[in-house]
Amino acid sequence: MSAPAAALAAVRARVERAAAQAGHAVALVAVSKTQPAAAVRALAAAGQRAFGENYVQEALAKQRELADLTLEWHCIGPLQSNKCREVAEHFAWLQSLDREKLVEPLARHRPAGLPPLNVLLQVNVDAEASKSGCAPGDVPRLAAAVAAARGLRLRGLMAIPQPHPDPAQRRAAFARMRELFGALAREHPHIDTLSMGMSDDFELAIAEGATMVRIGSAVFGPRG
Numbered sequence: 001m002s003a004p005a006a007a008l009a010a011v012r013a014r015v016e017r018a019a020a021q022a023g024h025a026v027a028l029v030a031v032s033k034t035q036p037a038a039a040v041r042a043l044a045a046a047g048q049r050a051f052g053e054n055y056v057q058e059a060l061a062k063q064r065e066l067a068d069l070t071l072e073w074h075c076i077g078p079l080q081s082n083k084c085r086e087v088a089e090h091f092a093w094l095q096s097l098d099r100e101k102l103v104e105p106l107a108r109h110r111p112a113g114l115p116p117l118n119v120l121l122q123v124n125v126d127a128e129a130s131k132s133g134c135a136p137g138d139v140p141r142l143a144a145a146v147a148a149a150r151g152l153r154l155r156g157l158m159a160i161p162q163p164h165p166d167p168a169q170r171r172a173a174f175a176r177m178r179e180l181f182g183a184l185a186r187e188h189p190h191i192d193t194l195s196m197g198m199s200d201d202f203e204l205a206i207a208e209g210a211t212m213v214r215i216g217s218a219v220f221g222p223r224g
């Protein structure tokens, strides 16, 4: 087995063990920001299909190099309004929608020949001033806007809790997200995705209800 395939297999085994304990399925998105296209190709050869990118231009360059593969691209970084068209045209998922003014341009630019863009609302669960994500109280309004937009499909919520040194505090943030997700599911019963957990904390996130984890360094090695 190649080194990337071995790292991927080890992470998958951990995700699956945590998922079995939690009693629900968990999807793995490999976060390939700053990694070369060749590294993505190596993981794709090992069976990984979903990849997450933070920077739209970097993602588009990689997508062009990998156009011969069938991959599922997730935009997971903060989105500027002037990038809505590129995201609508070139990604399967947007995990970081955090304000209403992005909804109309995303919907308008989603090509009619593609399935709807899968959308997660990013929530600033720790109320950190410096981070992107909407306030928990804004979720219902934003969710209604996405649900009403043609070309977009509301799938759930995403969060990047503070990397708190105290696991109990991190776990509390994940638990708050689970509650928010449950409340949103009462309004929008079809939602199915709670994206939380990264290399350092994905097992904790899965125990608190994550159905999708976004993992970079644990599969690709440290970023340069």
Ligand SMILES: *Cc1c(COP(=O)(O)O)cnc(C)c1O
Residues within 6 Å of the ligand: 031, 033, 054, 076, 077, 160, 198, 199, 200, 214, 215, 216, 217, 218
């Ligand atoms: C970089 C990044 C990740 C992956 O982080 P690792 O610690 O390398 O697993 C996940 N989600 C987002 C939004 C990121 O920017």
